[in-house]
Amino acid sequence: MRNDLKPNQPLSEAQRPDDFRSRKAIRRAWRRRGLAGLAFCCALALVGVVQAQIPPLTRADRGEAFVPDPSIIERITLGFDAVLSDYYWLVAIQAVGGSAAVDANAGGHVGQLIDVVTTLNPWVGHPYRFAAVWLTESEENVRTANRLLERGINHHPEEWRNRFYLGFNLFYYLMEYESAAEQIQAASGLPGAPAYLPRLVARLRSETAEIDVAEAFLIELVQGTDDPVLQEGYRAGLDEIEIERKARFLDEARKIYRDRRGQDIATVESLREGPNPVLVGLPSPEPDSLPVALSRQSRWLLDDEQDEIVSSFYGSRYRLHFDAVSRAKANGWAAARQEGTLHAEERGSL
Amino acid sequence: MRENGDAVVEVLDLIKDYRPGFGLRRKRILHGVSFSVQRGEIYGFVGPNGAGKTTTLKALMGLIQASGGQARILGCDVSENDFREHIGFLPENPYFYGYLTAREILDFYARLSGLDGQRRCRRVPELLEWVGLGEASESRLRTFSKGMLQRVGIAQALVHDPEVVFLDEPMSGLDPIGRKEIRDVILRLKSEGKTVFMNTHILSDVETICDRVAIIVEGRIRYEGRIEDFLHEDDLMSDVVLSYLPPELGEILEAKFGARVRGVGGRIELRVREKQVSQLLRLGLEAGAEVVSVTPHRVSLEKIFLEAVSTSSSHLIRNESARKGERS
Amino acid sequence: MIRMRHVWPIATNTVREAIRNKVLYALLFFAVGVIGVAVVIASLSYVEGQRIIQDIGLASIRLFSLGIAVFVGVGLIHGEVERRTIYTILSKPLSRSEFLVGKYLGLLMTVWLQLACMMIAFVAVSLATGAPLSGGHVAALGLLGMELVVIVALATFFSAFTSPLLASLFTLGIWGAGHLSRDLYALGQQSGNESFAGASTWMYRLLPDLEAFNVSVQAVHGLPIATSELTLPILYAVGYAVALLIAAGWIFQGRDLK
Numbered sequence: 001m002r003n004d005l006k007p008n009q010p011l012s013e014a015q016r017p018d019d020f021r022s023r024k025a026i027r028r029a030w031r032r033r034g035l036a037g038l039a040f041c042c043a044l045a046l047v048g049v050v051q052a053q054i055p056p057l058t059r060a061d062r063g064e065a066f067v068p069d070p071s072i073i074e075r076i077t078l079g080f081d082a083v084l085s086d087y088y089w090l091v092a093i094q095a096v097g098g099s100a101a102v103d104a105n106a107g108g109h110v111g112q113l114i115d116v117v118t119t120l121n122p123w124v125g126h127p128y129r130f131a132a133v134w135l136t137e138s139e140e141n142v143r144t145a146n147r148l149l150e151r152g153i154n155h156h157p158e159e160w161r162n163r164f165y166l167g168f169n170l171f172y173y174l175m176e177y178e179s180a181a182e183q184i185q186a187a188s189g190l191p192g193a194p195a196y197l198p199r200l201v202a203r204l205r206s207e208t209a210e211i212d213v214a215e216a217f218l219i220e221l222v223q224g225t226d227d228p229v230l231q232e233g234y235r236a237g238l239d240e241i242e243i244e245r246k247a248r249f250l251d252e253a254r255k256i257y258r259d260r261r262g263q264d265i266a267t268v269e270s271l272r273e274g275p276n277p278v279l280v281g282l283p284s285p286e287p288d289s290l291p292v293a294l295s296r297q298s299r300w301l302l303d304d305e306q307d308e309i310v311s312s313f314y315g316s317r318y319r320l321h322f323d324a325v326s327r328a329k330a331n332g333w334a335a336a337r338q339e340g341t342l343h344a345e346e347r348g349s350l
Numbered sequence: 351m352r353e354n355g356d357a358v359v360e361v362l363d364l365i366k367d368y369r370p371g372f373g374l375r376r377k378r379i380l381h382g383v384s385f386s387v388q389r390g391e392i393y394g395f396v397g398p399n400g401a402g403k404t405t406t407l408k409a410l411m412g413l414i415q416a417s418g419g420q421a422r423i424l425g426c427d428v429s430e431n432d433f434r435e436h437i438g439f440l441p442e443n444p445y446f447y448g449y450l451t452a453r454e455i456l457d458f459y460a461r462l463s464g465l466d467g468q469r470r471c472r473r474v475p476e477l478l479e480w481v482g483l484g485e486a487s488e489s490r491l492r493t494f495s496k497g498m499l500q501r502v503g504i505a506q507a508l509v510h511d512p513e514v515v516f517l518d519e520p521m522s523g524l525d526p527i528g529r530k531e532i533r534d535v536i537l538r539l540k541s542e543g544k545t546v547f548m549n550t551h552i553l554s555d556v557e558t559i560c561d562r563v564a565i566i567v568e569g570r571i572r573y574e575g576r577i578e579d580f581l582h583e584d585d586l587m588s589d590v591v592l593s594y595l596p597p598e599l600g601e602i603l604e605a606k607f608g609a610r611v612r613g614v615g616g617r618i619e620l621r622v623r624e625k626q627v628s629q630l631l632r633l634g635l636e637a638g639a640e641v642v643s644v645t646p647h648r649v650s651l652e653k654i655f656l657e658a659v660s661t662s663s664s665h666l667i668r669n670e671s672a673r674k675g676e677r678s
Numbered sequence: 679m680i681r682m683r684h685v686w687p688i689a690t691n692t693v694r695e696a697i698r699n700k701v702l703y704a705l706l707f708f709a710v711g712v713i714g715v716a717v718v719i720a721s722l723s724y725v726e727g728q729r730i731i732q733d734i735g736l737a738s739i740r741l742f743s744l745g746i747a748v749f750v751g752v753g754l755i756h757g758e759v760e761r762r763t764i765y766t767i768l769s770k771p772l773s774r775s776e777f778l779v780g781k782y783l784g785l786l787m788t789v790w791l792q793l794a795c796m797m798i799a800f801v802a803v804s805l806a807t808g809a810p811l812s813g814g815h816v817a818a819l820g821l822l823g824m825e826l827v828v829i830v831a832l833a834t835f836f837s838a839f840t841s842p843l844l845a846s847l848f849t850l851g852i853w854g855a856g857h858l859s860r861d862l863y864a865l866g867q868q869s870g871n872e873s874f875a876g877a878s879t880w881m882y883r884l885l886p887d888l889e890a891f892n893v894s895v896q897a898v899h900g901l902p903i904a905t906s907e908l909t910l911p912i913l914y915a916v917g918y919a920v921a922l923l924i925a926a927g928w929i930f931q932g933r934d935l936k
Contacts, residue, residue: 411768412768413764413765413935414934431772431773432771434770439765441765443762447691449694449695454694459767461683462687462770462772503766507769
């Protein structure tokens with residue numbers, strides 16, 4: 001190959017060996033490099049300092065969490081529906097992540113998110129049940145969850161769990177026993193459904209022993225999921241039922257007290273006080289499964305307003321339906337628990 | 351157009367209009383260009399930059415569509431494809447895929463030209479050797495110099511052994527050695543019986559190798575004919591440079607030969623007719639001068655070329671002044 | 679007349695150009711990386727992780743195939759004209775249409791090659807995470823390949839007469855509109871306005887119906903895919919691409935190459 005066709009070009013500044021340049025020039029070059037380095041470090045530092053001033057709030061933190069209208073986003077996914085659905089699913093998980101309970105507002109948010117998730121990809125499985133589990137704080141939320149479960153049933157007609165959850169919601173929160181029984185009956189005929197479902201239907205139809213039905217539901221729910229968060233939620237439900245059973249036992253004792261003494265108890269402690277006490281001791285006002293370390297030093301209290309015996313652990317009696325008054329009070333108790341004071345206790349001891 | 355049975359390229363009244371942009375007025379680039387190229391000759395298509403040389407060649411190659419007139423190569427209209435098996439084309443400053451090696455690109459063009467595997471295996475190395483790229487055949491084209499690319503361009507134009515070869519400014523941008531090599535290639539093609547059509551604005555190349563020329567200025571053919579027709583014996587001049595000349599002799603020579611004399615340092619330069627050269631030299635040598643150089647100078651082509659260009663530019667100037675007059 | 683002996687060298691050379699283009703490797707590397715990262719993203723969800731991995735995998739294959747097709751496709755013809763490599767090629771005995779078809783097939787082969795590479799990554803990640811693979815996945819990726827038949831034809835079509843920037847805008851625009859065309863049609867039908875309904879029907883007929891090529895949800899969820907859901911889109915893609923290429927040929931035929 002001839003290389004004479006390429007003319008010789010003068011070496012550029014960078015190519016020229018150092019000894020061609022004067023010392024002054026070299027010094028100048030180093031000074032330039034040093035200044036550039038300094039400027040670079042300053043710029044980096046500026047970025048770091050400024051960013052530290054900007055709070056890293058997400059939109060959800062600022063209360064601006066935006067959930068698109070499912071009917072609109074459904075049209076503009078450009079073929080990426082499944083992955084967008086997954087995205088909103090992950091957002092939904094983050095929205096409840098860490099919090100043991102979801103308040104009614106956040107519940108609505110989760111409901112919107114799951115609506116988007118299941119609109120974009122109605123063949124998802126778990127998100128329907130996820131909605132059922134988390135949307136429990138208001139009747140509106142539960143109705144949303146039920147709508148989503150119905151969508152799940154339409155797309156997975158062979159899946160017994162969606163019907164089971166729907167039945168549970170109808171029974172547990174909405175007290176629509178007949179509808180609940182229908183759903184559980186339908187679920188019992190589907191592949192993989194547990195054998196005791198028909199018995200559950202019978203109990204629902206008899207409209208008795210609701211606490212037993214709830215317990216049966218919850219035990220099944222605990223066993224039916226691998227999700228540790230959900231399991232914890234169901235176990236909490238079972239704990240609540242345990243306390244309710246104890247409270248009902250105390251109710252009976254209170255009745256006997258009244259019969260014997262002709263007057264009502266002043267405090268729950270009265271049941272084991274005085275000569276010939278009704279009870280030798282009181283049952284623990286906290287769930288048996290609660291580790292000692294997590295004990296809140298709860299006590300049995302007499303709720304004047306409702307005229308019931310309640311455990312300060314929950315602050316209200318177990319209800320299968322939504323009751324605005326008791327719910328509001330329960331929230332008040334919860335707030336009080338956090339402050340470490342128990343106003344109701346004082347009230348109860350009046 | 352010249353009547354001839356063996357015309358390889360025939361162009362008749364070729365017109366090309368361009369619209370420089372949306373909504374702008376059409377601009378005529380070729381105003382009825384006509385010429386013909388005979389089999390076996392080297393045809394020079396000469397003109398200043400922007401005269402329409404490349405436009406004409408592109409129309410011949412089917413790269414642009416003529417707005418009017420006819421162009422035929424080997425008897426086929428240029429809008430057809432099949433005659434292209436018999437022609438080769440080297441564009442001005444050719445560009446090739448930089449990611450290919452010289453051998454790969456020639457193989458590619460050979461396949462496009464319809465050569466089967468066997469013939470490609472034989473033809474490609476042979477041609478690379480022929481254009482002097484044998485050693486560089488496995489190098490990527492992006493590492494090639496302009497001269498090497500020009501040789502790749504020549505090789506691709508010849509890969510299928512065409513009858514007619516079209517070259518657009520084959521010598522432009524090359525160093526003197528490169529130009530000489532390309533000139534040799536062209537003469538060799540002629541000796542093999544090929545027809546060569548070349549665009550150029552380098553008159554010395556035309557004079558040395560072309561059989562016939564056409565001069566195109568501003569989209570019109572000004573002259574077409576054989577080189578010899580331009581070069582009447584009377585027009586053959588030579589430049590003689592003498593030194594150590596006695597000062598008075600200059601005047602004598604000037605008077606005697608009627609030549610233009612220019613003094614450069616201790617030398618003088620005279621332009622005389624070719625047949626007067628020996629007489630002049632004899633006189634000079636007798637007077638004790640030394641001969642520095644004798645250069646034959648063919649004045650005619652350049653003269654005609656300059657004439658053609660200047661008449662049209664004066665025409666242009668006239669037109670403009672006329673337009674200005676209209677406006678005022 | 680399109681003769682394969684003219685088309686084939688152009689096509690194979692286009693593939694070779696792509697193979698020697700480093701930018702494409704970067705894109706491919708990135709795509710494979712995203713398919714891998716899907717594993718990390720999916721771990722954010724405590725359930726149905728395998729499904730999310732496959733959703734992300736298929737979506738990134740779709741996105742990057744589109745990107746590569748548009749990125750390379752829009753400069754396909756324009757680049758040849760701009761670099762003037764086309765001068766010498768068209769001086770050979772091949773027609774402009776053959777050149778166009780050759781470039782198209784070359785790009786299609788390139789995009790399919792990249793698709794195959796991404797498929798390998800997808801299968802590897804699925805196997806590694808135990809996500810189920812079925813005939814549905816083959817169908818989904820095959821139909822994606824057919825969608826690319828249309829996208830590459832669009833890119834080639836626009837590249838035949840406009841600059842890469844405009845061509846990519848047009849191609850991406852039509853890609854988006856092609857995914858919306860069914861909704862546009864439905865909107866027209868629901869509107870009750872006759873002229874709007876007519877216009878929307880025309881738009882639906884004219885635009886490529888790209889949703890027809892999207893069965894990835896069915897694939898991931900193992901839902902049944904009817905034979906007609908495969909054969910009809912394939913025929914549709916071939917017909918649409920041929921029509922586009924013929925139109926591109928007409929336009930390109932009349933173009934002056936400056």
